Amino acid sequence: MNAQSAIDTYVKEIGGWVASQLEACTRCGLCADACHFYQVTGNPEYAPVWKVELLRKAYQQRFTPAGRLKAAVGLDKPITDEALRKWSTIVYEACTLCNKCALVCPMGIQLGPLIHDVRAGMAAAGVVPADLAAAAAKQKDIGSPLGVTDKAWAERIEWIGDEWEVKVPVDLTGADTLVVFSSIETMKFPDNIAAVAKIMDKAGEKWTVSSAGREVVNFGFFEGDEALTKLFLARVFDAAKALGVKRIMISECGHAYDAFRWTAANIMDVPRGVEVTHIIRMMYDFWKAGRIRLKKGAYDDVPITFHDSCKIQRRGGHIKEPRALLEWLAPKAFKEMSPNKEQALCCGGGGGVISIREADGLRFAAFGQKVDQMKAIGAEAVTMVCSNCRLQFVEGVAHFNFGVKVRGLTEMVAGALE
Amino acid sequence: MDWTTILRFVRGPFFKVALLVFIGGMMYRLIRVLLLGWSRDRVPSRGSKAGGVVKTYVKGLLVLPFIPWVKRTFTPNALTYIAGGLFHLSLFAVVIFGTPHMLVWKSLLGFGWPTLPFPLTDGLAAVGIIALIVLMINRLTHPVLRLLTKGPLWLNWAFTFLPFVTGYMMTNHLVFRYEVIYSLHMITVNVLLIWIPFSRISHFLFYFFSRTFHGAQAGKRAVNP
Numbered sequence: 001m002n003a004q005s006a007i008d009t010y011v012k013e014i015g016g017w018v019a020s021q022l023e024a025c026t027r028c029g030l031c032a033d034a035c036h037f038y039q040v041t042g043n044p045e046y047a048p049v050w051k052v053e054l055l056r057k058a059y060q061q062r063f064t065p066a067g068r069l070k071a072a073v074g075l076d077k078p079i080t081d082e083a084l085r086k087w088s089t090i091v092y093e094a095c096t097l098c099n100k101c102a103l104v105c106p107m108g109i110q111l112g113p114l115i116h117d118v119r120a121g122m123a124a125a126g127v128v129p130a131d132l133a134a135a136a137a138k139q140k141d142i143g144s145p146l147g148v149t150d151k152a153w154a155e156r157i158e159w160i161g162d163e164w165e166v167k168v169p170v171d172l173t174g175a176d177t178l179v180v181f182s183s184i185e186t187m188k189f190p191d192n193i194a195a196v197a198k199i200m201d202k203a204g205e206k207w208t209v210s211s212a213g214r215e216v217v218n219f220g221f222f223e224g225d226e227a228l229t230k231l232f233l234a235r236v237f238d239a240a241k242a243l244g245v246k247r248i249m250i251s252e253c254g255h256a257y258d259a260f261r262w263t264a265a266n267i268m269d270v271p272r273g274v275e276v277t278h279i280i281r282m283m284y285d286f287w288k289a290g291r292i293r294l295k296k297g298a299y300d301d302v303p304i305t306f307h308d309s310c311k312i313q314r315r316g317g318h319i320k321e322p323r324a325l326l327e328w329l330a331p332k333a334f335k336e337m338s339p340n341k342e343q344a345l346c347c348g349g350g351g352g353v354i355s356i357r358e359a360d361g362l363r364f365a366a367f368g369q370k371v372d373q374m375k376a377i378g379a380e381a382v383t384m385v386c387s388n389c390r391l392q393f394v395e396g397v398a399h400f401n402f403g404v405k406v407r408g409l410t411e412m413v414a415g416a417l418e
Numbered sequence: 419m420d421w422t423t424i425l426r427f428v429r430g431p432f433f434k435v436a437l438l439v440f441i442g443g444m445m446y447r448l449i450r451v452l453l454l455g456w457s458r459d460r461v462p463s464r465g466s467k468a469g470g471v472v473k474t475y476v477k478g479l480l481v482l483p484f485i486p487w488v489k490r491t492f493t494p495n496a497l498t499y500i501a502g503g504l505f506h507l508s509l510f511a512v513v514i515f516g517t518p519h520m521l522v523w524k525s526l527l528g529f530g531w532p533t534l535p536f537p538l539t540d541g542l543a544a545v546g547i548i549a550l551i552v553l554m555i556n557r558l559t560h561p562v563l564r565l566l567t568k569g570p571l572w573l574n575w576a577f578t579f580l581p582f583v584t585g586y587m588m589t590n591h592l593v594f595r596y597e598v599i600y601s602l603h604m605i606t607v608n609v610l611l612i613w614i615p616f617s618r619i620s621h622f623l624f625y626f627f628s629r630t631f632h633g634a635q636a637g638k639r640a641v642n643p
Contacts (some may be wrong), residue, residue: 017457
């Protein structure tokens with residue numbers, strides 16, 4: 001470990017944007033109550049503003065006269081290895097980068113992106129939780145954070161095609177849409193891949209998956225490691241260029257959508273004229289354009305609710321599309337949790353938290369609030385458009401022994417095709 | 419030295435110096451941040467950035483505690499919201515619409531404006547003082563605020579509190595002779611003005627940066643800020 005490399009990273013990251021946000025903070029502490037991890041533990045160290053403490057320290061000691069003076073006379077200590085270790089658990093295990101805090105902050109400070117910057121320093125110093133680092137290394141070497149090899153992936157895709165009797169085109173040059181799945185879908189929710197295949201087929205979309213750009217999840221982005229983030233993004237972008245597609249469709253993965261849609265263009269060269277979109281938007285467009293027809297009221301049997309994923313709804317903007325679909329598919333049974341939409345509560349498993357074993361206690365505690373939300377409206381089923389959230393829900397309802405059915409919205413749409 | 423001489427000094431040259439330190443210091447803070455470099459956002463937008471900015475300013479001014487999502491943070495922090503809100507209201511009302519303050523503005527800017535009746539600004543000043551005391555107690559007892567609050571933040575509190583108290587005592591003719599309390603009021607105001615550029619009270623300037631970003635980020639993603 002090397003505290004200096006963390007400090008160097010912070011200094012590199014600090015431009016007008018970061019500085020003005022840090023300067024705006026009044027230390028009012030309101031952000032604490034926006035954080036699901038603070039809500040369930042009451043631990044003041046989980047206050048979002050405290051999570052950016054190291055970045056603030058680096059900024060003051062390097063860029064402000066008062067901070068420099070204080071550091072020079074020894075009133076303010078430099079960032080130590082010990083501090084990095086301590087904050088590493090706070091920013092990786094107790095933060096899903098859901099950015100709800102930014103909505104509560106009276107100053108509107110973008111705490112989520114700032115905490116991502118704090119993680120970047122941790123990644124540079126090598127103070128990343130072991131599980132996260134291992135997954136990132138696997139993604140780098142094998143191509144999948146779950147360790148799915150090229151061969152295993154190809155076999156899996158073939159198996160999905162046989163099992164669900166669907167066509168999953170691989171490396172089809174001249175396709176319009178490149179669909180990129182996550183390893184969670186490939187290994188744990190293969191029904192989702194089959195569902196996408198059915199919908200694409202029905203809509204008559206020319207689509208393909210790519211063996212070179214087959215992983216949508218970005219563990220470099222979870223870690224905050226910019227070099228790895230770019231490497232993993234480039235694999236998909238290069239595949240898109242090689243196949244000559246018009247758009248990249250991100251399947252059910254929130255963080256990946258953030259990386260591809262909202263981050264990539266600002267940190268690297270992205271292929272021109274290639275649109276980045278999300279499965280929920282494509283399904284909605286197909287349906288609106290009449291390319292797919294869905295059975296009205298197909299899921300009106302049990303009360304169902306929709307979970308807003310931080311990166312797809314609050315930070316992605318796809319708020320009306322799932323609701324329009326659900327009001328068609330379950331006009332009587334669809335009920336909203338409270339709060340919802342932009343203000344929704346995070347599932348507790350995003351931002352890489354779900355893959356860190358040490359964070360299990362925290363993420364289940366946070367999920368307890370989702371259980372309460374669902375109970376309050378008597379939901380018997382819940383749906384979402386993020387397989388990371390879905391995994392958290394599947395494990396969470398099992399943990400709480402709560403009898404709610406967890407479904408992916410894509411799979412529901414595929415099931416309602418006429 | 420008698421109090422009349424002191425008063426002449428503190429509301430004359432000392433006030434001018436304090437004002438210059440305040441303006442110069444804030445300019446320095448602003449320019450330093452501006453010069454740190456700004457990268458262009460190359461991400462294509464889904465919605466309107468400008469629309470998001472307008473929405474966030476409107477929403478930021480109307481914090482309505484009965485909206486469920488606000489309630490979730492409001493209920494455990496009612497003191498911060500209510501006392502914080504009342505303090506800012508009191509501050510703006512008294513400093514901008516109090517008659518004596520308007521006259522100071524007039525002497526500086528060359529033009530004046532209608533002011534609020536004395537009983538109203540006086541009452542609001544009292545509200546501001548009470549709000550500050552409540553906020554201090556809150557800061558001493560709330561676990562998150564205790565973690566966040568270090569030495570300089572207490573100076574912020576003290577340097578803001580004193581002008582309020584001395585001003586209130588002056589207009590209500592409490593305890594001290596007029597020249598004495600007027601001098602004390604001006605001294606505390608000058609200290610506050612000098613202190614602001616070195617403190618987080620400067621948030622009134624950077625607020626416009628963070629709010630604008632917040633609105634633009636939400637607008638870009640076509641979500642409500």
